[in-house]
Structures are given as structure tokens and as C-alpha cells.
Amino acid sequence: MEFHFPGGTVFVKSGGITNERVDAIVNAANSSLMGGAGVDGAIHSKGGVAILKECREIRQTSYPNGLPTGKAVITTAGDLPAKHVIHTVGPVFGQNSGNDSDLLARAYTSCLSLAAKHQLRSISFPSISTGAYGFPKDAAAEISSLSIRAFLMNYEQQMIVNLVFFSAKDFELFGNHHKF
Ligand code: AR6
Numbered sequence: 001m002e003f004h005f006p007g008g009t010v011f012v013k014s015g016g017i018t019n020e021r022v023d024a025i026v027n028a029a030n031s032s033l034m035g036g037a038g039v040d041g042a043i044h045s046k047g048g049v050a051i052l053k054e055c056r057e058i059r060q061t062s063y064p065n066g067l068p069t070g071k072a073v074i075t076t077a078g079d080l081p082a083k084h085v086i087h088t089v090g091p092v093f094g095q096n097s098g099n100d101s102d103l104l105a106r107a108y109t110s111c112l113s114l115a116a117k118h119q120l121r122s123i124s125f126p127s128i129s130t131g132a133y134g135f136p137k138d139a140a141a142e143i144s145s146l147s148i149r150a151f152l153m154n155y156e157q158q159m160i161v162n163l164v165f166f167s168a169k170d171f172e173l174f175g176n177h178h179k180f
Pocket of ligand 1: 018
């Protein structure tokens with residue numbers, strides 16, 4: 001599936017995020033930035049210690065109490081084929097006093113804004129918050145597509161945005177619920 005906007009193109013596919021050869025892949029991290037399971041585990045184990053080292057520096061210099069939900073930071077991608085990793089923290093579903101949707105939208109927008117700030121031209125997203133953090137996949141499809149659409153409608157350069165689903169089933173589900 002692909003969708004065209006004034007500020008770029010979205011490609012939707014299934015696969016593993018760590019295989020993406022792009023300017024940045026997005027990590028569905030937690031606020032510690034110290035790694036975890038799922039996407040986070042795959043990125044740190046395949047990317048090597050250089051990523052964790054930069055995450056430690058970010059914690060020490062900018063976010064001693066952890067990265068807040070909805071924010072994003074950028075590091076090297078170490079040994080991965082991508083050039084950078086943009087780490088964001090999605091909401092733990094049901095634990096944000098009714099603000100889950102807004103926080104998920106903010107996570108996508110923060111990643112895109114950070115990519116633009118660093119002049120990146122291609123970015124690949126996993127489906128943030130829909131694994132360990134329990135966000136319903138149908139609602140996440142609506143929110144992610146609306147956030148990306150809003151960004152690309154106003155972006156003055158060209159960005160390639162890949163949405164990478166871990167299974168054919170999740171890819172299909174997205175196809176039935178997106179708002180592009
Ligand atoms: N490539 C693409 N998608 C993947 C991959 C992969 N290699 N692995 C899993 N997914 P999750 P979250 C899908 O749990 O919900 C970690 O422990 C998966 O099927 O990685 O934001 C962190 O440290 C799901 O649809 O992220 C945090 O503590 C989606 O990616 C916490 O989990 C996100 O699943 C974050 O939870």
C-alpha cells in the first residue's frame with residue numbers, strides 16, 4: 001500500500017523494523033531508554049552497544065528522570081542498516097487518564113518533527129504501543145495514520161515514511177482501519 005501527500009509518501013508493509021535501510025528507524029522504547037523486549041529488544045540486540053551508550057548519555061544530560069511519553073530522541077543505529085534510531089515512548093494503554101490517543105499521536109509527531117529537524121529523508125515506524133503497551137490495533141491505525149497525514153500535508157520538503165508491521169495480519173488490520 002502507498003499513499004501520496006504534498007510532503008511525501010507513506011509505504012505500508014510487513015516485515016522486521018531492524019532490516020530497514022533508511023535514515024531512521026523508530027524504537028518503541030520505554031522511558032528508561034535502557035532497552036526492553038519487542039522492537040526495543042530487537043534494535044538493541046542487533047544494533048549493538050553503541051546505541052545503549054548514547055541512550056545513557058541522553059539520560060545523563062537531558063532526561064535524568066527518563067524520556068516522557070510522547071517525546072522522541074535520536075541516536076546512532078550502531079550496526080543496523082539504518083543510519084539513526086529515533087527512540088520514542090508510546091502510552092501504556094489505559095494508564096493516562098483518558099489521554100492515550102493524544103499521547104500516541106504525539107509520539108508519531110515527535111518522531112517526524114525530529115527527523116525533519118535532522119534533515120532526514122526516510123523514516124520507518126513500527127506500530128508503537130500495540131505490543132507490550134496494549135494499545136488496540138484498530139484505534140492505533142486510525143491515530144497513527146491521522147498524525148502522519150497531518151504532518152505530511154504541511155511538510156515543505158519530501159519525506160518517505162514506512163509503516164512496518166510485524167505480521168501479515170497486522171498489516172491487513174491496518175489496511176482496514178487507517179484514515180489516510
Ligand atoms: N519489527 C517490527 N515490528 C515489531 C518487531 C520488529 N522486529 N517486534 C515487535 N513488533 P512492542 P510497545 C511489533 O511491544 O507496545 C518493550 O519492552 C509488535 O507486534 O515492541 O510500544 C519496550 O522496552 C507490536 O505490534 O512495543 C517497552 O517497555 C509493535 O511492534 C515496551 O515494550 C510494538 O510492540 C513498549 O511497548
